[in-house]
Amino acid sequence: MKSMTIAGLAQQGRVGVETVRYYQRRGLIAEPVRPSSMGSHGARRYGEDDVRRLRFIRAAQAAGFTLEQIRELLDLDANNDRARARALALERILVLDHKIAELSNARSALTRLANACGASTKGPCPILQAFDL
Amino acid sequence: MKSMTIAGLAQQGRVGVETVRYYQRRGLIAEPVRPSSMGSHGARRYGEDDVRRLRFIRAAQAAGFTLEQIRELLDLDANNDRARARALALERILVLDHKIAELSNARSALTRLANACGASTKGPCPILQAFDL
DNA sequence: CTTGACTCCGGACTATGGTACGGACCCCAT
DNA sequence: ATGGGGTCCGTACCATAGTCCGGAGTCAAG
Numbered sequence: 001m002k003s004m005t006i007a008g009l010a011q012q013g014r015v016g017v018e019t020v021r022y023y024q025r026r027g028l029i030a031e032p033v034r035p036s037s038m039g040s041h042g043a044r045r046y047g048e049d050d051v052r053r054l055r056f057i058r059a060a061q062a063a064g065f066t067l068e069q070i071r072e073l074l075d076l077d078a079n080n081d082r083a084r085a086r087a088l089a090l091e092r093i094l095v096l097d098h099k100i101a102e103l104s105n106a107r108s109a110l111t112r113l114a115n116a117c118g119a120s121t122k123g124p125c126p127i128l129q130a131f132d133l
Numbered sequence: 134m135k136s137m138t139i140a141g142l143a144q145q146g147r148v149g150v151e152t153v154r155y156y157q158r159r160g161l162i163a164e165p166v167r168p169s170s171m172g173s174h175g176a177r178r179y180g181e182d183d184v185r186r187l188r189f190i191r192a193a194q195a196a197g198f199t200l201e202q203i204r205e206l207l208d209l210d211a212n213n214d215r216a217r218a219r220a221l222a223l224e225r226i227l228v229l230d231h232k233i234a235e236l237s238n239a240r241s242a243l244t245r246l247a248n249a250c251g252a253s254t255k256g257p258c259p260i261l262q263a264f265d266l
Numbered sequence: 267c268t269t270g271a272c273t274c275c276g277g278a279c280t281a282t283g284g285t286a287c288g289g290a291c292c293c294c295a296t
Numbered sequence: 297a298t299g300g301g302g303t304c305c306g307t308a309c310c311a312t313a314g315t316c317c318g319g320a321g322t323c324a325a326g
Contacts, residue, residue: 006273018315021274026313043273043322052261059264063239067313077260085258086250089243096240100233106196107229110222117219125218127210128185131192139303151285154304159283176292176303200283273322278315285310292303 009046013054020054028057028071063092064099106131142179146187153187161190161204196225197232239264 010017023029032044053074060070069088076085113130143150156162165177186207193203202221209218246263 022314056261056264062235073260080257082250082258085260086247089247093240093243096236100236102195103229103233107226110226114219114222117215124213125215127206127218128189131189
């Protein structure tokens, strides 16, 4: 399993082939040289590094980074720019903390709403009031 | 402050006028009858109910509902469909729990990354490894 | 040596949630 | 009564992150 084609890479990264191609266009994944015996056609081959890169992209996305920011992170990795990487990470942690708090509040509101709507079958279910924190 | 124009409503809901109009097109906010003395022109007037509705939309968005789902919630509120409202709330809580866990993991990963990148100035800053949980 | 699966590529299309624009119209203060 | 700002309306445009399409080339098995 040392070398695979784009379909294999996509599968290992749990994304579609078109998504891989899209990331290539966006500069997130390098387009390997084609081992064309002649002319310029032939399928590209990918390895473990590409799979790691692809997985990193998905994880970073889950962390809320945009593809553009992920592109920067990958560049940073190549450049070994520790300070900038650290700054981006700390910045994102702040946003994440905010987001986590927000979602937790929303969760409380929804729990209250679900309880209120389950409590009885009469009277209005206070949907609009659910988020009045 | 009993009645206001669209600009006032937008301000109270901390959104832009264009956004209010967009929500109207999407059916999230009713378009009040225009108190046209004659013909069919005259600015619409909005009240506290509309502000509440607008704020609800923003809060529900923060909870991860799409505008389409929010439209459904608002319809439910009008219809008093407790069961469906409860189901939507419970469903969303599951997604929220998943999302919160995901973001918490990402936060840990970023904290480790920030530490690693701050620890020393030499050696590679393991950006790609940051999300290998 | 043909057929079918896969690849490459550019460009068009989708969904979501807005944001901007231009012309027509209307209301209020000066 | 007039001029500027606000409103109304449709349409167009934006960013993000894909997803799909059609044609052309290629490769491997039968």
